[in-house]
Amino acid sequence: MRLTCKIFLSFLLASCCSLALAADPMLNGIAVHTDLGKEQFIGALYSNPLSDNPDTLIASTQPMKMELKIVAPEGVPTRRFSRWWIEGMVINNSPTLLTDQADNMVKFDGLFKGRFVQNDDIVFIYEPGKGVSVSVNDVMLGNIAGDKFFGMLLRTWVGKVPLSSDYKDGILKAGNVSADLKGRFEKIKPTKERSTEVASWSKIKSATELAAEKEKEAAAKSSAQTSSADNNKQLAAQKAEAAKAEAARIEAAKAAAAKAAPASDEDEKPALTAQTLLARQFYVSDLLKKIFANTHYPKRALDRNQAGSVRIAVVINRQGNIVSTSLLQGSEFDSLNDAALEAINKAAPFPAVPESIVGSTFEFTAPLKFTLPK
Numbered sequence: 402m403r404l405t406c407k408i409f410l411s412f413l414l415a416s417c418c419s420l421a422l423a424a425d426p427m428l429n430g431i432a433v434h435t436d437l438g439k440e441q442f443i444g445a446l447y448s449n450p451l452s453d454n455p456d457t458l459i460a461s462t463q464p465m466k467m468e469l470k471i472v473a474p475e476g477v478p479t480r481r482f483s484r485w486w487i488e489g490m491v492i493n494n495s496p497t498l499l500t501d502q503a504d505n506m507v508k509f510d511g512l513f514k515g516r517f518v519q520n521d522d523i524v525f526i527y528e529p530g531k532g533v534s535v536s537v538n539d540v541m542l543g544n545i546a547g548d549k550f551f552g553m554l555l556r557t558w559v560g561k562v563p564l565s566s567d568y569k570d571g572i573l574k575a576g577n578v579s580a581d582l583k584g585r586f587e588k589i590k591p592t593k594e595r596s597t598e599v600a601s602w603s604k605i606k607s608a609t610e611l612a613a614e615k616e617k618e619a620a621a622k623s624s625a626q627t628s629s630a631d632n633n634k635q636l637a638a639q640k641a642e643a644a645k646a647e648a649a650r651i652e653a654a655k656a657a658a659a660k661a662a663p664a665s666d667e668d669e670k671p672a673l674t675a676q677t678l679l680a681r682q683f684y685v686s687d688l689l690k691k692i693f694a695n696t697h698y699p700k701r702a703l704d705r706n707q708a709g710s711v712r713i714a715v716v717i718n719r720q721g722n723i724v725s726t727s728l729l730q731g732s733e734f735d736s737l738n739d740a741a742l743e744a745i746n747k748a749a750p751f752p753a754v755p756e757s758i759v760g761s762t763f764e765f766t767a768p769l770k771f772t773l774p775k
Contacts (some may be wrong), residue, residue, distance in 0.1 A: 433573025455559035489557025503675035527551035696744040711741040721751035
């Protein structure tokens with residue numbers, strides 16, 4: 402009887418511990434992401450159990466949380482924020498998974514309908530069987546169903562081609578985090594007024610939603626039988642007035658949400674659909690393959706056992722010619738930075754931008770990692 406009680410108590414204790422582990426993810430790591438030498442946000446990963454192995458974290462079936470807080474004084478434009486995630490997912494996930502999750506990626510992108518400002522708090526919470534809940538400043542924006550999407554997000558931080566190698570290292574601390582950085586992170590809090598502004602995003606239609614409505618209207622128009630030219634003119638006038646009123650409402654809402662930040666052409670992003678998403682995936686893949694094929698390890702760096710990672714933002718026109726390049730993350734060794742820029746210039750001109758991808762220019766990030774041979 403006593404043995405049976407011990408077994409029961411051991412089982413109960415193990416069950417309680419298991420529930421506690423599942424319910425309370427702990428701070429695994431924390432890091433600062435920089436672009437062009439400027440801090441953009443501080444990100445934190447919460448997991449249970451803690452781990453310094455990226456594969457273990459990505460494969461975890463326990464509740465997890467990713468949280469990032471904006472620290473850039475000028476905020477983060479919508480287009481840049483979208484590019485961080487979409488491009489990171491495209492680079493770090495298989496074509497099969499991207500195709501399977503294309504609609505979820507479009508839905509995720511459509512949740513963010515305004516510029517992020519300093520102190521904004523963006524949270525992604527994964528619960529097995531319930532998907533990923535997305536909130537900004539404690540305002541729930543939506544949920545991405547399924548158990549695959551969180552892993553796709555996590556790969557942008559700790560995958561083979563992360564935001565940066567330093568950022569990845571900071572996230573993979575297995576709980577051994579900097580007390581100073583943790584304290585700084587915890588002090589960042591949005592204002593109540595800003596939370597109210599974010600809540601207004603639910604009333605703003607995203608570019609993707611507007612594009613879908615436009616396609617729907619076009620299809621309805623092509624199939625509808627109008628009785629006379631007068632009716633057509635009247636209908637067109639009504640639609641024009643409605644579109645004008647809707648555009649004015651959207652602009653007013655956007656202005657209210659972005660009043661704390663300066664205007665930027667990066668605040669506008671093209672409508673994202675599953676078709677354009679997959680087109681971007683294959684196009685970026687082709688661009689990177691061409692760059693990697695032209696990348697050569699400098700002999701001087703090899704002789705001196707110099708290694709490092711370099712990230713370069715590249716802007717090309719629709720013909721595939723380089724418009725500009727910017728060093729987002731440089732190595733401490735100039736020879737590696739020069740080799741990365743040289744690889745991009747040698748790879749140009751790139752293939753023309755596909756027709757399904759809109760815009761007069763196309764921007765992507767080229768991550769190059771110089772690793773010494775074993």
